[in-house]
Amino acid sequence: MSERLQPGDTAPAFTLPDADGKDVSLADYRGRKVIVYFYPAALTPGCTKQACDFTDNLGVLADAGYDVIGISPDKPEKLAKFREKEDLKVTLVGDPSKETLGAYGAFGEKKLYGKTVTGVIRSTVVVDEEGKVERALYNVKATGHVAKIIKDLGI
Template sequence: MSERLQPGDTAPAFTLPDADGKPVSLADYAGRKVIVYFYPAALTPGCTKQACDFTDNLDLLAQHGYDVVGISPDKPEKLAKFRDKEHLKVTLLGDPEKEILQSYGAFGEKKMYGKTVTGVIRSTVIVDEQGKVERALYNVRATGHVAKIIKDLGL
């Protein structure tokens, strides 16, 4: 079971390929706040809803200094298909090795349809301008999650 992050922790550094295969690092966002969300799989109903909600609210979040990055175990080719099909504007990164998912506490045992399985735990970590964890939310719901973040942040 991965350790869950707590407010005040230093967010684990990462460099992962985006939908076009270009490397994107957490360090690229230094001096800005970034919402890093982890989702199980591109092109699935819940993950599509969540990604579309983030895309729909991207301007509002950007006005308040937040960038949004979605991370899943998908390969760049699948992320590109997801982005293009759903007209997503959020940065999507692939972590097929699941190392970053684990370092953020977003991979491990979870309950699914009453069974315990190992997989991606839908999570959101908000990282401040100094690279510290501001909030860490685990086992979030795909639907309504973005609205809750916006409300919780007072935007």
């Protein structure tokens, strides 16, 4: 089980391929606030709802100085299909090794339909301009989560 991040922690660095196979690094966002969200799988109902919610609110978040990166264990090809099918505007990156998911505490044991399984824990980490964790939310709901973040951040 990976350690969960706490406010004030340094956000773990990552460089992962996006839907086009281009590397995206957390370091690229230095000086901007970033909402990094972790989801189990592209093209599934809950993850689609969440990605569409982030896409629909991208303007509001960007105006408040936030960029959004979605991370799943999917390969770039699947992320590209997801982006095209749902017309997503958020940056989607893949972590097939699950190394970054683990570093952020977003991979481990979770309850799924009453059973304990190992997998991606739907999580959101807000990283400030200095690369520090501002908020770390775990076991979040796919629906209504974006509205809650916007409210919690006072946007």
